[in-house]
Amino acid sequence: MNGYAVKWSPKSKISYFSILEYLDEKWTFKELEAFVNRKEETIDHISKNHLLYPYSKESDAHKCVVVKQVSLFYRIKDNNIELLVF
Template sequence: MRLIWTEDAMNDYHHNIDFLLERWTTRIAQEFIEQVEDILELIAIFPEMYPLSNYKSVRKVVIRKQISLFYKIDGENILLLRFWNNYQNPRKLKF
């Protein structure tokens, strides 16, 4: 299946990396990048591997306890919707 990054997902992803580089270390940021790459490989092969979230037809995978990825299967495509900070108010989460 083909992974498609939404603009929100791309912005969230880069924001998280920038935050890790500013507040933590390059090593921690690199670990996050590698975790995301590993999860995306799994999603591309096994798109239904992760459970449905509370949002209709949207799946959720916890990358780290602080960050979750929300995605949606759309035919032969997997839409990456958001890399969400789990400490934010979930009512602010929009797709």
């Protein structure tokens, strides 16, 4: 199963890089690297099974906890996964 294509919204890119900057100051390199790897695994899981994480009608999005401190919100749009914000 190939999975859905994943598209990053401009807001998701900005929020992700802001988080990386913050974590770079507060976490060790090893912790930062583990976070990036976990984010990649999570996006891979989403692309293969987009219904894996809970959906909220309120926000019209799915919420996925990447790590305890960071969640990712995404939605299905035109048979693609659209990452909304971290």
